[in-house]
Amino acid sequence: MLYLDNAATEGTKPAQVRAAVLAAMKVCANPGRSGHRLSLAHAEHVLACRQLLSDVFGGYGFERTVFTRSCTEALNLAILGVLEAGDHVVCTTLEHNSVLRPLHALAERGVISYDVAPLTDGKLLPETIASLVKENTRLVCVTAASNVTGVSCDLKAVRSLLPERVLLLTDGAQGAGHIPISMKAAGIDLLALAGHKGLHAIQIGALLFSERVEPRPLIFGGTGSESLSLGMPSFYPDRLESGTLSYPAVCSLFEGLTILKSARRNGLYQITAALREAVGEIPAYEIFSPPNACGIFSFRHKGIPSEEVASLLSDRFDIAVRGGLHCAPLAHKALGTLPDGLVRASFSAAQGMREAAMLVNALKKF
Amino acid sequence: MLYLDNAATEGTKPAQVRAAVLAAMKVCANPGRSGHRLSLAHAEHVLACRQLLSDVFGGYGFERTVFTRSCTEALNLAILGVLEAGDHVVCTTLEHNSVLRPLHALAERGVISYDVAPLTDGKLLPETIASLVKENTRLVCVTAASNVTGVSCDLKAVRSLLPERVLLLTDGAQGAGHIPISMKAAGIDLLALAGHKGLHAIQIGALLFSERVEPRPLIFGGTGSESLSLGMPSFYPDRLESGTLSYPAVCSLFEGLTILKSARRNGLYQITAALREAVGEIPAYEIFSPPNACGIFSFRHKGIPSEEVASLLSDRFDIAVRGGLHCAPLAHKALGTLPDGLVRASFSAAQGMREAAMLVNALKKF
CATH class of the missing domain: 3.40.640.10 (Type I PLP-dependent aspartate aminotransferase-like (Major domain))
Incomplete structure (x- = not known):
């Protein structure tokens, strides 16, 4: 996975x-x-x-x-x-x-x-x-x-x-x-x-x-x-x-x-910047993370609730992300993402562009 | 150790x-x-x-x-x-x-x-x-x-x-x-x-x-x-x-x-019973644990404070036990073991008579 x-x-x-x-x-x-x-x-x-x-x-x-x-x-x-x-x-x-x-x-x-x-x-x-x-x-x-x-x-x-x-x-x-x-x-x-x-x-x-x-x-x-x-x-x-x-x-x-x-930590910034660019080109998605976002890339699909996107990514593409509210209700209220929340993909220091590309490929197929 | x-x-x-x-x-x-x-x-x-x-x-x-x-x-x-x-x-x-x-x-x-x-x-x-x-x-x-x-x-x-x-x-x-x-x-x-x-x-x-x-x-x-x-x-x-x-x-x-x-648990009871018998024969020690004592065998030396016995066991015999009050002040007060406390040897389920005998041998040499 x-x-x-x-x-x-x-x-x-x-x-x-x-x-x-x-x-x-x-x-x-x-x-x-x-x-x-x-x-x-x-x-x-x-x-x-x-x-x-x-x-x-x-x-x-x-x-x-x-x-x-x-x-x-x-x-x-x-x-x-x-x-x-x-x-x-x-x-x-x-x-x-x-x-x-x-x-x-x-x-x-x-x-x-x-x-x-x-x-x-x-x-x-x-x-x-x-x-x-x-x-x-x-x-x-x-x-x-x-x-x-x-x-x-x-x-x-x-x-x-x-x-x-x-x-x-x-x-x-x-x-x-x-x-x-x-x-x-x-x-x-x-x-x-x-x-x-x-x-x-x-x-x-x-x-x-x-x-x-x-x-x-x-x-x-x-x-x-x-x-x-x-x-x-x-x-x-x-x-x-x-x-x-x-x-x-x-x-x-x-x-x-x-x-x-x-450790050098700037690898994660490159990932989120690259994801913003690649996912930004797919009209179905709306992006909520800035480029330098602690390895977090949050977005939503305009037609599918976040929990469902997360389930589909798990079931069909074997990719683990988290949908929903992330235990931060006021943030979602302020962002206008209630009640469906956001999809959050979050990367570790050991991951890189390869993992980002795999996510983009899956998101393109939705 | x-x-x-x-x-x-x-x-x-x-x-x-x-x-x-x-x-x-x-x-x-x-x-x-x-x-x-x-x-x-x-x-x-x-x-x-x-x-x-x-x-x-x-x-x-x-x-x-x-x-x-x-x-x-x-x-x-x-x-x-x-x-x-x-x-x-x-x-x-x-x-x-x-x-x-x-x-x-x-x-x-x-x-x-x-x-x-x-x-x-x-x-x-x-x-x-x-x-x-x-x-x-x-x-x-x-x-x-x-x-x-x-x-x-x-x-x-x-x-x-x-x-x-x-x-x-x-x-x-x-x-x-x-x-x-x-x-x-x-x-x-x-x-x-x-x-x-x-x-x-x-x-x-x-x-x-x-x-x-x-x-x-x-x-x-x-x-x-x-x-x-x-x-x-x-x-x-x-x-x-x-x-x-x-x-x-x-x-x-x-x-x-x-x-x-x-698991069968009765091994530990045999250890403490055997220790009571063996250490009980050495006049310098006073025993405070009953035979069936959850793998615990507590005692004191009539002439040496418990913390010092523990240090000597560590330094001279490479045996780890705990002296002192064991975070249970009222128990020691009731047992009459203040301020010096007791020496507590405590066994795991993986230990047996061999470990008990090593302790007895060390205690005999004090």
Whole structure:
């Protein structure tokens, strides 16, 4: 099968990542929980992975880099673990349900209020976002890249228009690994990451946060530290990491980041640019992705609903893409693509023009 | 290294488990998120794993079997997602910090109150637990087996002494895979499980729950269902599972459970019985584990603190065990093993008398 659903999860992990996970399944200890050689060595590798994450994303050191199950959990930690009663939040119409649903849950209980920045010609304008900031705005959430169209936003420009007291949260699920993100350079306070997409790892998430924010834990439990206390340790990362870490997942992320550091990333931009040109010539299709779109190419057929196009591509051409709403309802509302959604073809760093041409050939035959 | 720290995490995953994870890293889709062949096949396998978990632990079907990051997250879901203001809880002195810390967090905010059942001669007596139940007791938490000594409690007897309205929560982190646990047979309402110990999987957790309880989500996000709604779906398992599942971890759990179903488990009981006899003959040691102790053998040296014994075993004999408090402070307080804790040697199903003899030989040389 030609797998073009890498924005949902990367279809094939690099050999180096697979080897690291395999090794961690053959010889595994609980990192830092015991005093023996293996547990200590694993704890050191976990620390090295935290530091690498922080380095790659211009973060605030290993203490302020916590591992989570997923980017969704990291976003929840950044929202539920940071906001307080009476706070106001500005998010954008491109946010995923992993941002919208926790905000909605807090707003429904009357804890916070929030406003959603609209699109202008399919794009987020920094000045639109900044114009919604109020006196009690504590947090502004802007995705690094839309998981629907792949469009990204100039985070540094957003930051420059915000009052200093406002925290900037970025959802890096789709953008990380595709576009450069530096917390320090862009003034990002909280960065949520997914390991299993652009970072080449198996499923693991991370939240990186600046010295301006002190997230509270959502989950309580053993940390291997201050075990006599029934309260959580007061220091990071322990305060936010209860329970055994997935050592195989941490190893996979370390290798994925190592690959990423040495990789050239412009191949994916050429693919989406080429697809825009080739599919643009077929009158039945309407294209929604810009040329530089984090490996995402989204479109619709003027006569066939997106889910049906995706099914036909799977059944008749053995090509995997994703139709529907991509868990981002407001984005589709803003793009005018409700209720049928869009077809999203998404490429991995290992794919190229050959895969793009196979998609174009199939789309021509519809 | 002779790895005897399997109660912290199983040191070597079975070949069948490693092969399943490897396959899931070569061909991976996001289960159920897309309509293509691969995503649908993965969704079916995830469903089969839920059903298998439910079958193995006498649960309430696949809808009431949710995957979590860890047993800690599952316990938090069962405590923070179930209790309401004014509830009273009874737990036991053998509980891990993954139970004690969430209870403490709620009690600290004045949401709930709780009492801790003490030990009688190192054991939990069902009548002691039941005697602490009050009019507003909503939940009783009893571990299936102590992670410190391996001692277990008769859950069915506990249930028989509780008023029907009271929910029974069991922490299966150490017991599952070692002693038979059936929710339906024992009257357990909530069962939290760790994949990476007795179930042979990589890190993943699960919460199984009966029809008498409707846990609320702690984390909000995309579920691939009802995507237009900013609220979480009302049905299980979706209501409690935001974000991408770890398909490699689910595959590992499926294989681990398959192995478990066909395995004979009494080898570990022979090991701990033999260790009690052999180490019992050395006057310097005091033993804290009963013979049938889920592969756990805990002891202390009368003259050397537990952490130091563990370090010496690692440095001089290349044997990995865990000293200290094992994230279970009240258990150590009750056993009179504070502040130095105990040495815990813990065996996997793949180990036997040879490994036990190597430990005894090392302990004789101290």
